[in-house]
Amino acid sequence: MKLINQPFDGDKRKLKEFVDNVTTAFELVNPNEHDLLLKFVKTKITGEDRSKLLVRDLTSTWRDVKQILEKNYGGKFWIIMRVECSAADRV
Numbered sequence: 001m002k003l004i005n006q007p008f009d010g011d012k013r014k015l016k017e018f019v020d021n022v023t024t025a026f027e028l029v030n031p032n033e034h035d036l037l038l039k040f041v042k043t044k045i046t047g048e049d050r051s052k053l054l055v056r057d058l059t060s061t062w063r064d065v066k067q068i069l070e071k072n073y074g075g076k077f078w079i080i081m082r083v084e085c086s087a088a089d090r091v
Contacts, residue, residue, distance in 0.1 A: 003028075007046045008069070015073045018044075019066055026062050038062055045069075 003025045008018040022041050029037050041062065045053055052072070058064050 004041065004044050007044045009046045010048065010073060012073050015069060019069065022062060022066070034062070038065070041065065 003021045006018065008014060025037060026034060053059060053065065053068055059068065
């Protein structure tokens with residue numbers, strides 16, 4: 001899958017690009033294929049980050065995985081973005 005050509009290795013500077021690429025891939029792929037795509041995405045998370053993610057039970061959807069990545073690697077930027085997005089959703 002060309003949209004997800006770079007692995008995520010815990011580098012906070014690469015998180016937004018990785019998340020955006022994976023989100024786009026999920027939007028483009030038939031929902032019947034989401035389970036397979038999620039397995040592929042998990043293989044793109046490397047090193048210590050992969051083991052941290054896979055030991056959690058709640059990684060059965062991209063939303064679950066994304067939330068864990070953002071919580072662990074997103075920093076203040078992701079907190080601000082989530083607050084802004086939540087506020088925009090309520091309008």
